[in-house]
Amino acid sequence: MPVTIREMKIAIASGKGGTGKTMVSANLFYSLQNAGMKVSLVDCDAEEPNAAEFISGSSAGVSLVSQKLPVIDTEKCTFCGKCFEYCNYHAIVFLPPANFIQVVSDLCHDCGACVYACEYDAITEINKELGKVNTMQVNGQCRLIEGRVNVGVYSSVPVVKKAIQSLNCEDIAIYDSPPGISCPFIATVVRADYVVLVTEPTPFGLNDLKLSVATLEQLDKPYGVIVNKAGLGNREVYEWIAQKNIPLLMEIPFDKEIARIYSEGRLLAEVADGYQERFLVLSEKIKQACHE
Amino acid sequence: MKVAITSTGDNTDAKIDSRFGRCSYFVVYDTESGSTEFIPNPNLESIEGAGPASVQMVASKGVSKVVSGEFGSKVKSIFDQLKIQLIVVNDPSKKISDIIELLNQK
Amino acid sequence: MNEIAVLSGKGGTGKTCLSAAFATLCSNVVVADCDVDAANLYLILQPENDTEAVFVSGQKAVINRETCTDCGVCISYCRFDAISNINGTVEILETSCDGCMLCMRVCPENAITMAISDKSRWYSGTFRNGNMVHARLEPGEENSGKLVSVVRKAARELAKKTGAETIIIDGPPGTGCPAISSLTGAKKTIIVAEPTASGFHDMKRIIELAGNFGIKTYVVINKYDLNRDVTNQIADWCRENHLPVAGNIAFDPEMVEAMLQCKSIIELNPASDLSREIITIWNKIEKDEQTTDY
Numbered sequence: 001m002p003v004t005i006r007e008m009k010i011a012i013a014s015g016k017g018g019t020g021k022t023m024v025s026a027n028l029f030y031s032l033q034n035a036g037m038k039v040s041l042v043d044c045d046a047e048e049p050n051a052a053e054f055i056s057g058s059s060a061g062v063s064l065v066s067q068k069l070p071v072i073d074t075e076k077c078t079f080c081g082k083c084f085e086y087c088n089y090h091a092i093v094f095l096p097p098a099n100f101i102q103v104v105s106d107l108c109h110d111c112g113a114c115v116y117a118c119e120y121d122a123i124t125e126i127n128k129e130l131g132k133v134n135t136m137q138v139n140g141q142c143r144l145i146e147g148r149v150n151v152g153v154y155s156s157v158p159v160v161k162k163a164i165q166s167l168n169c170e171d172i173a174i175y176d177s178p179p180g181i182s183c184p185f186i187a188t189v190v191r192a193d194y195v196v197l198v199t200e201p202t203p204f205g206l207n208d209l210k211l212s213v214a215t216l217e218q219l220d221k222p223y224g225v226i227v228n229k230a231g232l233g234n235r236e237v238y239e240w241i242a243q244k245n246i247p248l249l250m251e252i253p254f255d256k257e258i259a260r261i262y263s264e265g266r267l268l269a270e271v272a273d274g275y276q277e278r279f280l281v282l283s284e285k286i287k288q289a290c291h292e
Numbered sequence: 293m294k295v296a297i298t299s300t301g302d303n304t305d306a307k308i309d310s311r312f313g314r315c316s317y318f319v320v321y322d323t324e325s326g327s328t329e330f331i332p333n334p335n336l337e338s339i340e341g342a343g344p345a346s347v348q349m350v351a352s353k354g355v356s357k358v359v360s361g362e363f364g365s366k367v368k369s370i371f372d373q374l375k376i377q378l379i380v381v382n383d384p385s386k387k388i389s390d391i392i393e394l395l396n397q398k
Numbered sequence: 399m400n401e402i403a404v405l406s407g408k409g410g411t412g413k414t415c416l417s418a419a420f421a422t423l424c425s426n427v428v429v430a431d432c433d434v435d436a437a438n439l440y441l442i443l444q445p446e447n448d449t450e451a452v453f454v455s456g457q458k459a460v461i462n463r464e465t466c467t468d469c470g471v472c473i474s475y476c477r478f479d480a481i482s483n484i485n486g487t488v489e490i491l492e493t494s495c496d497g498c499m500l501c502m503r504v505c506p507e508n509a510i511t512m513a514i515s516d517k518s519r520w521y522s523g524t525f526r527n528g529n530m531v532h533a534r535l536e537p538g539e540e541n542s543g544k545l546v547s548v549v550r551k552a553a554r555e556l557a558k559k560t561g562a563e564t565i566i567i568d569g570p571p572g573t574g575c576p577a578i579s580s581l582t583g584a585k586k587t588i589i590v591a592e593p594t595a596s597g598f599h600d601m602k603r604i605i606e607l608a609g610n611f612g613i614k615t616y617v618v619i620n621k622y623d624l625n626r627d628v629t630n631q632i633a634d635w636c637r638e639n640h641l642p643v644a645g646n647i648a649f650d651p652e653m654v655e656a657m658l659q660c661k662s663i664i665e666l667n668p669a670s671d672l673s674r675e676i677i678t679i680w681n682k683i684e685k686d687e688q689t690t691d692y
Contacts, residue, residue: 015436017409017571022596047572048407048603050596088457088499090341093348093370100351100374104366107341111498112477151606154543154575161479179409179571180435181537186493203657204414204438211436215537219493232654256624256649263625265595314551340544 010286011044011192013177013185015208019198020228020252021045023262025176026054027269031279032172033142034269039172042163044188046131046147046156051176053265055144057136065147065162066127067110070103076122077101083114083123106154131159133166160187172283181215189216194290195223196249196282202233206240213246224289226282229254247289250282293323296350297391298360302330304389308381310361313343319388320353323395328388329353343367351376359391399557401550401565402683403432403584405608407600409571411592412620415653417568418442418662419676424527428562430553431532432546432580433570434518442660445530447523453548455539457497457512459490465509472501472510493538515539522552529556543575550579564684573607581607586614588644588683592621593628601632605641615641616683622646645679648672 012025022045029041029051043051072083072092079101084094091107092114093100103114105128115123131149138144147163149156156178167173175192178184189195197212199205209225216223224247227237232254241248252258252268261268269276298315299306309315314336320329334349335342347370350358358371359379371378381391404417417439421429431439459480468488473481480494481501490501502510517536522529531552533545553565569580581587587608591601601617608615617636622629629646636643648671656666664673 016438017411017436018592019410047574047577048596048600050408050599053595053599086499086503088497090335090345093344095348095351095374097354098351098374102370102373104341104344104370106366107344109496109498110477111496111500112475113498113500113503116475116500116504149574151573151603152578152610154578156574180542182435182535182542183538183540184574186538190491190494202654203441203660207438207441208436211537218537232651234658259621259624259649263592263594263597263628340541 007171008194008287008290009173009175009192011175011177011189011195012198013189013195013212014179014198015181015212016199016204017179019200019205021179021198022050022054022176023268024196024198024226024228025174026051027267027275028279028283029055029142029174030267031269031276032283033139034276035280037171038141039174040143040145040167041174041176042167043144043146043176044160044163044184045176045178046149046159046163046184047178049146049148051144052136052146054267055138057138057144060135060137060143062135063133063162063166064129065131065133065159066129067108067158068112068125069105069108069110069128070114070123070125072101072103073122073124074099074101076120078120080119082117082119086113086117088113131156133159133163135166156184157187160184164188164191181211186215186219189221190219192221194286195221196226196286197223198226198228199237200229200232201227201235201237203236205233206237209237210240213244222289224249224286226250226252228252247285249285250278293357294353294355295321295323295357295359295395296353296355297321297388299330299388302332304328304387304392306388307384308359308361308386308388308391310384312358312360312363312367313346315360318346318350320350320355321392321395344370347371399554399565400563400586400684401567401584403567403569403580403587404590405569405577405580405587405604406571406590407573407604408592408597411590411597412653413590414438414442414568415657415663416588416590416618416620416676417566419664419673420680421566422527422662422664423677423680424564426560426562427528428553428557428560428565429525429528429530430549430565430567431530432549432567432576434533434535434542434545434549434576435570437532437534439568440530440532442657442662443525443530444660445521445523445525445532447521449522451520452516453518453520453533453545455515455518455536455541455545457499458492458495458515459497459499459501459510460513461488461490462509462511465507467507467509469506471504471506475500475504496540518545520545520549520552522556528562529560531556542570543579546570546576546579573603577604577607581611581613584613586616586683589615589617591617591619591632593619593625593632595628598628598632605639616644617641618644618679619646621649623648644682645675647675
């Protein structure tokens, strides 16, 4: 009996880079889209967005992502120093004898504390561009939403949030997560119902999987594992997830042909026999896990 | 005139510290009186923003020049606006006493 | 001091395996594992740590349940979406808190205090070919860029103490804060590219970043034989942009075998074609004294 999937947000993540997050995200998207689902893929790896290398669509709009940056009007400023005292990031340089006060834009975290502190209405905020969210229409009802942070910007979190907020009421949203376990990863997975961790059966893969699992446990998110490049390395990843009772959702073998398909920006589900069905089975497993 | 120099230690035999914001000590040298004041850098371990916080520190001492091994772009622009002159000494073997000598020759 | 940063933009292109190979070619080196989110190099180099230190990554707001009236004033001020009302109770999501202290300042009941985040650690120790500094960032903690700076500072001090002339920095993926901290002040950078559409794309972004810092940049194409067309495209692009390609490394399952045995490829099979190519690349880059030509 076919299970219908309704409003589900799935993050595809991994501690280690290069394990195949984007490959899984793009193939899952393609398979669901082909099966007639209304699905969106959000590329949350805003430092290195790659999903658009695999999925083509027509541009359906670009929105800029900015942070607010305080500017101090020295005419109104009384040099009381309260904003300087409130800024917890050392982003305000304050020299009362020289009548000098200035915001160092690179250090500002856009928290709003200085605006709150100022009693003389001397601080206004301007927008500083951090990146973009590009939306592409794919086959009518599906979309690819790509977060792309400008090179040199310290944190991609505002861009990730804006990309996810750009979703409408799709049935299924897939988040291609940034690697690692710090802020951009957290900003992605906290907004998902279920997290798929993609790993590889090597000591590096296992080590990073353990870190990701520890983070998701702390966030209390349900998750499962895909082993990519199966056949490389050893069995330790399998032993560890079995021992922890973590569901093994799928295995993708290590194969030079698969690597070649990927390297050309093509999709397994489109060109290799049986993969579309395998990714649909994956979505069913995720759906069931979400409801457990 | 007062000059700030970044130092690795708390005496004039110490060598120049090549980092501005994360140097160990600031030396404030007064060319008129010949006095030196050694101030441990309070921003050495700060999580971020050590550069601008250090600008604030030395500028509040009323210096007209700052000597160090390198200055970041954020720091440079603030010093420019404060009209404080920067002198880059790209030789980590120079002692504070050597630099004081050079300043007195000018 | 010759600080060489190994970076890639895209993850999984082989930065860590190459860093390990380079490190085991040196006789007295300091290695700084700057991928503090997912440190792996210690698995191969197996350092004996003699120092373990706490890294304070920042502060997090904590609500005192005794005095909190769940009025929600703090929720409207928090720009990090870290505070929410969950079934009538105001709660702070620790992993989203940026530590700005604004909620503490606006709370009419003084029910919010700041707690220091001190769960992250950094380590330094010795391994077969010298010294190593690495770190473990507590999941969800911020300031990974600052932890990278701490690791690099410790590495420089070790190099000074031991007379090591070379520091190898194994960098994180991406182009954000930790990648920037890994590049700042480095003398040279090696970009490990792989011949895939995404590897090529990400390589351009990290090269743009290195260009901003004016650091001498070399490209190494790893697993070049997986797609020779893309390898040629990368080589052409590098030529057009006056970037030296220091070498091409073939895909070889021996690389994984070395990892399983906690060895670098140089230690596993020094006479192999793969090892010989890596040795050539390292000699080229380490000895190159030419300055940048951006």
